[in-house]
Amino acid sequence: MIHRKLIAPLLLGLALMSGAGSAQAQQPIRMVVPFAAGGGTDQYVRLLASELAKKGTQIIVENKPGASGIVAADYVARSRPDGLTVLVSSLGTLANNTVLYDKLPYDPKKDFAPVTQIGYQPAIIVGRTDLPYKNIKELVSYAKANPGKINRGSPGEAILTNLAPLSFEKTQGFSTTHVPFNGDAPAVQALLSNTIDIHGTSLTGSLSLIQAGKLRVLGVMDSKRLPQVPDAPTFKEQGYDFEAVLWYSLSVPSGTPADSIRRLNKAVNEVIAQPDFVTRARAMGMEPRGGTPEELAKFVQTEFERWVPMLKSLNLPKQSH
Known part of the structure; x- marks a missing residue:
C-alpha cells in the first residue's frame, strides 16, 4: 500500500515523465542528406520533409556533403540511436564505399538499421x-x-x-x-x-x-x-545493353528502438503513396518507392552483391577520405 503522503509526489513524477516523453516525441527529426543543397536528392528529400510536416512529423533537412557520403554517414552512425537522426542512404554509403576507400570510419552493415526505401530513378x-x-x-x-x-x-x-x-x-x-x-x-x-x-x-x-x-x-x-x-x-x-538505377533510402543508427523505426516507416510510406505526392515527385524525375525495413535490408544486400564485385574487378585505386 502506498502512503497518501507519497501519492502526490508520485503523480507529479509520472506527469513529468509523461511530459518529457511527449516533448521528446515532438522533437524534429534531422534528415541528413550527403550531398550539397540544391541537387536532385536534396530536392526530393525536401519535398518529402514538407509533406511529412503536414502529417505531424517535423523534419529538419541537413546537408553534410563530402567524401562520397562518408561525412554524412559517419555523422549519423555516431549519433544517438533515438530515432531523431536519419541518414538519406544509397548504394554509395551502404556498399560502394567499402571498395573505394581504404578505411571507413563507419561499418555500413553494423552501424545502421534500415527504415524504408523512398525512391529511385535511372542514371x-x-x-x-x-x-x-x-x-x-x-x-x-x-x-x-x-x-x-x-x-x-x-x-x-x-x-x-x-x-x-x-x-x-x-x-x-x-x-x-x-x-x-x-x-x-x-x-x-x-x-x-x-x-x-x-x-x-x-x-x-x-x-x-x-x-x-x-x-x-x-x-x-x-x-x-x-x-x-x-x-x-x-x-x-x-546498341548498349546497360542499365543503372539510382535508389534512395532512410537508415538510422544501430540500436534505434524498433518503435521509432516503425513510426517513421509508417509516416513515410503513407506520404509517398499519396497521389499528389507521386505526381509532384514524377514531375521532378523521381519515382517514389517505399517498403518495410526487412525489404530494404534484403534489397541492399542484393545491390551489394551486384555492384561490389564489379567495382573490385575495375581495380580502382583506394581513396582516402
Missing part, C-alpha cells in the same frame, strides 16, 4: 548542347578518336552516377577524365561554365535545364525512355 548522362556529340553512341566514337578530351563530372567517387559510367567506359574501351564534386548542384554549375563536358547524374537535378534547352540528355541507363524527356534515347536503343 543519365547529360552534356552541353555545343558538344560535337549528341548521344552516347557519338560520344563513344569521339572519345576513342580524341583520348583525354572529355571531362566527366559526378556527384562523388562512390556514387552510382560515377561508377556506372566508369564501368561502361571500361566495357567499351575508352576513358574520360573524371572530376568529382560534392553533389549535383556544383557539378551542374561546372557543366554550364564549360569546366566539364558531360555529367553522370539523375533527371531531378538537371530537368529544368534540359527543358530550357541548356543541357542535353545523351543517354538514359534504363530499358525505357523517361516520360519527362521523351526525346532522350536509352543506352539500349543505341
Whole structure:
C-alpha cells in the first residue's frame, strides 16, 4: 500500500515523465542528406520533409556533403540511436564505399538499421548542347578518336552516377577524365561554365535545364525512355545493353528502438503513396518507392552483391577520405 503522503509526489513524477516523453516525441527529426543543397536528392528529400510536416512529423533537412557520403554517414552512425537522426542512404554509403576507400570510419552493415526505401530513378548522362556529340553512341566514337578530351563530372567517387559510367567506359574501351564534386548542384554549375563536358547524374537535378534547352540528355541507363524527356534515347536503343538505377533510402543508427523505426516507416510510406505526392515527385524525375525495413535490408544486400564485385574487378585505386 502506498502512503497518501507519497501519492502526490508520485503523480507529479509520472506527469513529468509523461511530459518529457511527449516533448521528446515532438522533437524534429534531422534528415541528413550527403550531398550539397540544391541537387536532385536534396530536392526530393525536401519535398518529402514538407509533406511529412503536414502529417505531424517535423523534419529538419541537413546537408553534410563530402567524401562520397562518408561525412554524412559517419555523422549519423555516431549519433544517438533515438530515432531523431536519419541518414538519406544509397548504394554509395551502404556498399560502394567499402571498395573505394581504404578505411571507413563507419561499418555500413553494423552501424545502421534500415527504415524504408523512398525512391529511385535511372542514371543519365547529360552534356552541353555545343558538344560535337549528341548521344552516347557519338560520344563513344569521339572519345576513342580524341583520348583525354572529355571531362566527366559526378556527384562523388562512390556514387552510382560515377561508377556506372566508369564501368561502361571500361566495357567499351575508352576513358574520360573524371572530376568529382560534392553533389549535383556544383557539378551542374561546372557543366554550364564549360569546366566539364558531360555529367553522370539523375533527371531531378538537371530537368529544368534540359527543358530550357541548356543541357542535353545523351543517354538514359534504363530499358525505357523517361516520360519527362521523351526525346532522350536509352543506352539500349543505341546498341548498349546497360542499365543503372539510382535508389534512395532512410537508415538510422544501430540500436534505434524498433518503435521509432516503425513510426517513421509508417509516416513515410503513407506520404509517398499519396497521389499528389507521386505526381509532384514524377514531375521532378523521381519515382517514389517505399517498403518495410526487412525489404530494404534484403534489397541492399542484393545491390551489394551486384555492384561490389564489379567495382573490385575495375581495380580502382583506394581513396582516402
